[in-house]
Amino acid sequence: MNKHVMDKAIGETRLDRNTQGIIGKGVDRYEGPLKVSGRATYAYENLAGEDVAYGFVVPAPIGRGAIKSVDTSKAESAPGVLAVISGDKILRASSQPMAPAAQTIDGEVFHYNQPLAIVIAESFEAARHASHLVTADYEPKQGRYDVKARETVRKPDAMPMEPVNERGDFEKAFAEAEVQFDETYTTPSYHAAAMEPHASVAKWDGDRLTVWSSCQLLETNVKQIAAGVGLDVSKVRLHSPYIGGGFGSKLGIGPDAVFASLGAMTVGKPVKIALTRQNVFQQTSRRGETVQRVRFGATKEGKITCFAHETDTTNSPGNGFFEPSGISSVFLYPGKDRRIAHTIVETDALMTSAVRAPGEATGMLATESALDELADRLGIDPIDLRRMNEPKVNPQDDTPFSSRMLLECIEEGAGRFGWGDRPQKPGTRREGEWLIGMGMSSASRKNSLMKSSAEIEMSPDGRATVRTSMTDIGTGTYTILQQIAAEMLGLPLDQVDVELGDTALPASSGSGGSWGANSAGSSVFVAAEAMIAELAKRLDVDAETLTLKDGHAIAGNRQIPFSEILKGEAITVLGQIEPGKTDEETHQASYGAHFAEVAVNVVTGETRVRRLLTVGAAGRILNHKTATSQCYGGQIWGIGYALEEELVIDTRNGLMVNHDLAEYHVPVHADVPKLDVVLLEERDTHASPLAGKGIGELAIAGVGAAINNAIYNATGVRVRDYPVTMDKLLSQLPDDYLTAA
Template sequence: MSEHTIQMDKPIGETRLDRRVQDVIGKGVARHEGPLKVSGRATYAYENLAGDGKNVAYGFIVTSTIGAGKIKRIDAVAALGKAGVLHVVTDSDGPRASADPGDKKPTAINGQITHYGQPVALVVAESFETARDAAKLVTVEYEPTEGTYALEDAQDKAFDPGQGVMPSIVKKGDFDKGFAAAEIKFDQTYTTTSQSHSAMEPHACVAEWNGDELTLYGCYQLVSTNVGQLAAALGIDKSHIRMVNPYIGGGFGGKLGIGPESVFAAKAAKVVGRPVKLALTRQQVYQDTSRRTDTIQRIRIGCDRNGVINAISHDTLCGNTPGDTVFEPAGISTVFLYDGENRLITHRLAEVNVVLASAMRAPGEAVGMLALENAMDELAEQLGIDPIELRKRNEPKVDPQDGKPFSSRMLVECMEEGAKRFGWADRSKVPGARREGEWLIGTGMAAASRKNLLQKASAKVELRPDGSATIETDMTDIGTGTYTILSQIAAEMLGLPLDKVAVTLGDSDLPQAPGSGGSWGANSSGSSVYAACEGIIEKIAAKLGVEPAGLTLKDGTVIADNKQTALTELLAGEPITVTGTFKPGDAFKGTHQASYGAHFCEVAVNAVTGETRVRRLMTVAAAGRILNEKTATSQSYGGQIFGIGATLTEELVVDPRTGLIVNHDLAEYHVPVNADVPQLEVVFLDERDHAASPLASKGIGELALSGVGAAISNAIHNATGIRLRDYPMTLDKVLAGWAAGKQAA
């Protein structure tokens, strides 16, 4: 086996993917694992049969009933006396698991309670039912302290959290001076609520020890990172842990880091000497894992009477549990989306005794663009300028923060194409002017952007003597289509039919990839597959005594010097195996890379009840090469639906007395259902970003969410004349706006 590394120090130019000889890249290929999932043949975490499948024990977590304080004593005598109970694991003096990948060194609890529902013990029994019943017999004596459960109550003690996925403070020029001198000044505050990831599969795992070696079957998004987190939590070297996550039933960021179930199950399995299965209940998922923080965001814009921005500021306050410094980078797109010489983007963090806040789909943009794109709509109305025209007047030629060139940028093209397809020119420009019976009709739009994030990745590709190929990497698939996309890349590069390529994912024994998250997965891991295939092609060329560029691979054959040879004949019984590694280089560092888009929305608002219904929703996106049109479209649908939820229905309600999440299940936490979602439309513009990766592609899954909610809320204003700035925009807020005489609510 050999290795082949590609480091992107300059744009890669035209590649075999551009030639499309096999013509599978970019096609709308159905997901490989789809039939496995719908038929029940895909094995999820809890379904793994460890050992002989008969000696498995079951765990049930005991959680705290206070939101702040200290554990004085845990009494498990009654639980241990119940028939079938094997052990009770307590964690009052051990490390805790963090649900955020940035927390590489889990901190010790030492008996401290930082939020309601915090896991404090695990009952292990012969059956799930016995463990669940015995968990009710465990009593915990606490020493409560006064907690802080609302972000507003903690803002006076907010602090600068320092470096996160972006610096907490980004500035250029003199914002205060520029804003004071502006002809037109805009200054408004927007709020967003806490949200839940609400993946269909709950957090679950099966832990099994073989001597000092731990195998954990889990459902985590970043395998190589997660192994390190679990090793730190258990106090062992990560070389003793194998993590297996072949199928994951959704994550949306909630499974970026390990959850409490993995640490508890691993500890329990060691003690009882048997594999231990542990799944969180739906209520525990909401209360014990993580959430998206609520935010308070202030947007200030100074411009001239033509709408040309000279000063822009975005200040964000968010919260997290005591000791956790991860913050929501709400201003991450404000840094580069619009021009303006004087700029100030700040983030402050306040400690609240509510479950951990971590990354959730499009961390930063998902909530930050709700505020920014609302503000741009309000400013356009204040100036009497079309919202698209205002954005075009502030389109930067280079990154306005650091002057780097854009690797590619098609924001204007997305807005123009969307306006044409949606019929933007025919909309009613006067709020509240269009009515159908008791329904007020309005339209709105918003820009979309998502930074392109690249990570180092490796994959092993083997071209086998029978003319088939295999791909192995610890990359994961959370429903995004990784299995299929990687097979498409290898099939296109090696000239193979898709059914001749097999993919193995989600095993920490395989070459390391960055995992699923941040919209970096397909681009990064796909580039490592590309690199491995390039190495294989070089070896094929050497066998034929020609240059690699002179090879054409198609339908299981190689064409060189006008001679066609079957791969099976060329290989002569010997496989070619290459581990490919992709590394971002100067091309990434020297350019500003992002995906762009525009959302257009039509809503109907009931003039009697205040209910909002989304009637049309269109997204136009430019994200480099689309690797699979079907999976990219599906991802975009998911982002649009996510945006509907964030704008109209989703809100984690926290009891201000205890920190209990009141609506901790899918019955009361209202994710959009079929009746909430209209016919969606997604349009991809043709784009190649050859500085972004060898694939010339960029992330799409999170771009599709960024800004959706602002398009909806701007449409609500166009329909009603009410300007809402507090998400979600539920009917009670619409009614309150009317009651206030159509003033801002």
């Protein structure tokens, strides 16, 4: 195996030579034809035509209590029912990412509509019908459902960051500051609401379990399934070749994976379970609510001297994960004296976990709005305030940045968007009933390189196949890995195949945290280097002098087709990437800037986003088409967080009131303007052998704040409680606006 540990910055590589002209190019999706023709087999579609059974989850109709007894007799005698599975080992929700196993109910109800039992029947309809026949006797307990009540407060685990980061004496510095800014911002709970619901098919062969499920991190997901059913992980194989979106909600297994497996092991035939949309909302995971206090101490000229970002967020009992709203605050904002801290407010609602850009997506709704407010109070342009407060090193620990093009993104965006035309005074630009304004925000996303491996096989005819257990959650992983292999090996794209999503393949990083393309792609890069070394060895030349192009090796005055070098023999190599010293010695992140123009109706309070621009810098862009598509998704989701999305939890019992896509509002075509994305040229040689960084989650970070800042510029109304809905604006619009309309 060829192994590369990222201990030093990468030099020039074959990707820089770009001999094939493939890397970075916006090529079409490798698996696109399969998806648009319906031939890509998603989890629930496996074993089509076979004799399978179906499962349906029985939910508990209370918010908190002890389970005294469960009566399954009526359900078991219903037509078509094969088994009803209940007991303490039923999962109560999804597993936390990278946890050894999901939590079980252990005789308790921890949240409303928590799984209580699973009905396995010959048809979906029979299982659903019988689920209503299961009854239980409960001993109700007092529940805690309101984050603002702060009934139980506890310290989080160090997942996904240290919960408290301090430097100097913030309180002293803040008390002495010439200008003191102190405001609180709130964000509601959100749901990932992926297009494909959590779904699984399981087959038990008496000794081995095969599961097809919608999962993001196969290496830990297969262990979670094994733990849930009491098998050694060597007895379980997991497939996830196509995933219809995850956004973090599938980093840990959904309960369906274990339920389908238990069903198959119980009834002796394959079992399919797809959670209903309502159960996806109520039995998997969600993003926690936040209450964020942001404080800046500054000089009258606008120099920030101290900074604090303190977050209350939620989770259920036994869960140490927290929404890390200060994850970018640690390095993005200056201040010699600083405090970034998080506290869990324990509630008896569905567990909270990672959703796209955990931390930045909520935290920058607060901090980027706060910076806009501070600029307004000081009478300084928001961009000028950022310019004068740009740190030269990580302000938390003085670590040098591997690269940081934040100001370049801001300057490029300001020029393209026409920032100079922004109304200098809020509420002064009007078109009939509509008030017009502009806003902006910074964007950042910490970069991670994860351990990952990949295999490349070159067949005797010179065709290459890339194999890794990496997943593609719709981001373009198949295509990017194909491009990297083709560019490195000098092959046309159509001569490279990619196999993903199977735990029988080399272990991969999985998809999450914007580390997927960089980590899995780097393992393909390392494997390709090993393949090149083998080809050079067979030609008895130095690998550095070898040029590979169009399926030929060129060395000296010879141009030899791969098939001639291989002489009827296949070559298989394995590559592995691991993070190293560059991760410790530099601070790595992707950066960007968002610019929004909105129109707010003075009669209805309706907000329309008229223009939205994102400028990003994320190292080498591997595929401009897929990267731009990821940014579009982030922008659209940012519109949702700014104006629409709110998972409403009934504070009387923990019921998620709007638990489907009929009531949980997300942006539709009419809400989304023409989107503009610009990706700047950059190479971060400390980040990975690809010199790239994550971009998938960068594009959501700060979008909502840019829209909220534009709303203020349009109306003069500051809303600190997201989403910025019509009722929150109407109550604050000045009377003269209303009478003028």
